[in-house]
Amino acid sequence: MSNCLLKNGRLLDPAQGLDMRGDLRMRGGRIAEIAPSLTPEAGETVIDCADCWIAPGLVDIHVHLREPGQSHKETLQTGGAAAVAGGFTSICCMPNTDPPLDSPTLVREILARAERESPCKVYVVAALTQGMRGEVPCDYHALKHAGAVACSDDAFPVQSAEVMRRAMRGCAAYGLPVVTHCEDKTLSEGASMHAGAVSARLGLKGAPASAETVHIARNALLAGETGCHLHIQHLSTAFGVALVRFFKAQGTRITAEVSPHHLLLTDAACAEFDTDAKMNPPLRTEADRIALAEGVQQGVIDCIATDHAPHAPFEKAQPFPVAPFGIVGLETALGCVLLWNSQLPDPLTPLQIVNLMSTAPARLMGLPAGTLEIGAPADVVVIDPRLRWNVDPCTLRSKSKNTPFKGWELLGKARYTFVDGALVYPAS
Numbered sequence: 482m483s484n485c486l487l488k489n490g491r492l493l494d495p496a497q498g499l500d501m502r503g504d505l506r507m508r509g510g511r512i513a514e515i516a517p518s519l520t521p522e523a524g525e526t527v528i529d530c531a532d533c534w535i536a537p538g539l540v541d542i543h544v545h546l547r548e549p550g551q552s553h554k555e556t557l558q559t560g561g562a563a564a565v566a567g568g569f570t571s572i573c574c575m576p577n578t579d580p581p582l583d584s585p586t587l588v589r590e591i592l593a594r595a596e597r598e599s600p601c602k603v604y605v606v607a608a609l610t611q612g613m614r615g616e617v618p619c620d621y622h623a624l625k626h627a628g629a630v631a632c633s634d635d636a637f638p639v640q641s642a643e644v645m646r647r648a649m650r651g652c653a654a655y656g657l658p659v660v661t662h663c664e665d666k667t668l669s670e671g672a673s674m675h676a677g678a679v680s681a682r683l684g685l686k687g688a689p690a691s692a693e694t695v696h697i698a699r700n701a702l703l704a705g706e707t708g709c710h711l712h713i714q715h716l717s718t719a720f721g722v723a724l725v726r727f728f729k730a731q732g733t734r735i736t737a738e739v740s741p742h743h744l745l746l747t748d749a750a751c752a753e754f755d756t757d758a759k760m761n762p763p764l765r766t767e768a769d770r771i772a773l774a775e776g777v778q779q780g781v782i783d784c785i786a787t788d789h790a791p792h793a794p795f796e797k798a799q800p801f802p803v804a805p806f807g808i809v810g811l812e813t814a815l816g817c818v819l820l821w822n823s824q825l826p827d828p829l830t831p832l833q834i835v836n837l838m839s840t841a842p843a844r845l846m847g848l849p850a851g852t853l854e855i856g857a858p859a860d861v862v863v864i865d866p867r868l869r870w871n872v873d874p875c876t877l878r879s880k881s882k883n884t885p886f887k888g889w890e891l892l893g894k895a896r897y898t899f900v901d902g903a904l905v906y907p908a909s
């Protein structure tokens with residue numbers, strides 16, 4: 482493994498509260514040295530990082546890699562390539578594959594394959610119930626032993642409160658976070674977007690905000706009783722932010738993520754029936770969008786996650802009500818977040834941004850990532866925070882191109898991504 486010296490960057494490590502100009506040396510796959518100035522050694526690759534951030538590789542705890550079973554949408558290889566192009570070095574993949582990742586054998590298989598096929602590190606969020614049918618909890622001891630970092634039925638949220646309570650008890654016993662997509666299906670049945678003025682005008686069935694908030698409240702109450710760590714996925718509503726704030730204040734072990742698209746877009750993006758603006762939870766109102774920003778700024782929302790959900794063009798080409806939910810996000814996340822931040826009246830600091838996209842999500846899932854500490858794995862990203870670039874779906878590494886940000890000018894991009902000290906983006 483070649484050793485590398487990154488020079489003249491802005492070193493950012495939320496884990497150590499580090500924000501300084503200087504150099505970083507990677508040796509033998511680990512962070513070896515950090516100092517205001519380091520002298521190049523023989524045989525070392527030197528990269529000038531002037532005007533760039535040097536940060537721990539980004540961490541995305543909500544990614545759909547689609548394997549096994551749906552490799553026409555994405556693969557471990559293409560998803561991993563998209564991740565490192567977006568500056569991510571560790572990602573957590575979701576279990577709603579075909580078959581779902583509900584057994585230790587499948588978890589081990591994905592971990593072993595990802596090790597060979599993906600340029601970034603992959604961790605598995607296993608299913609919460611068998612077959613993701615919301616009826617019978619999985620064998621959490623076996624899943625944990627196989628390497629699962631958390632459990633979730635994401636796209637198929639458990640509808641029975643009784644089953645959820647049992648699942649939470651089981652996960653709490655083995656220290657597995659319960660990761661939930663909060664959706665009461667009796668309120669969202671048949672919906673393809675948010676229920677509001679736009680859906681009424683388009684004549685589309687919408688899901689009310691309560692479809693999300695009813696389940697946030699239910700899950701938080703159950704988490705309080707069972708003592709599990711509850712992580713709320715892709716928070717999308719103002720009331721949802723208020724509920725997370727409330728339950729945190731009660732001492733409930735609750736954390737939450739928000740997706741870049743919910744920070745930047747509203748249901749107005751659906752006005753032309755663009756199926757690339759169809760996702761679940763749906764894009765909401767401007768008031769929700771503003772509440773989410775406040776939630777991030779006030780620390781109610783712990784981290785940013787993409788909910789990268791690739792779908793093939795022929796699938797997204799269907800009429801709006803029947804096209805599948807979801808958008809790709811790995812390659813646009815950083816540019817979206819920095820663009821969003823630049824529009825805030827009181828923007829977050831670079832250290833806060835890196836925390837939201839690396840250190841906090843790594844901690845929350847217990848991953849060995851998100852820091853530049855000496856001796857840590859050299860998972861590092863060099864970011865140009867001022868680079869303006871246009872999103873051309875054709876150039877995405879992801880196998881799927883379903884992004885509502887097509888044609889947008891985003892702000893900031895990964896210049897170099899290293900995993901265990903090896904340059905994985907740009908590919909050599």
Ligand SMILES: [Zn+2]
Nearest residue numbers: 635636662761
């Ligand atoms: Zn979801």
Ligand SMILES: [Zn+2]
Nearest residue numbers: 575635636788
């Ligand atoms: Zn998801």
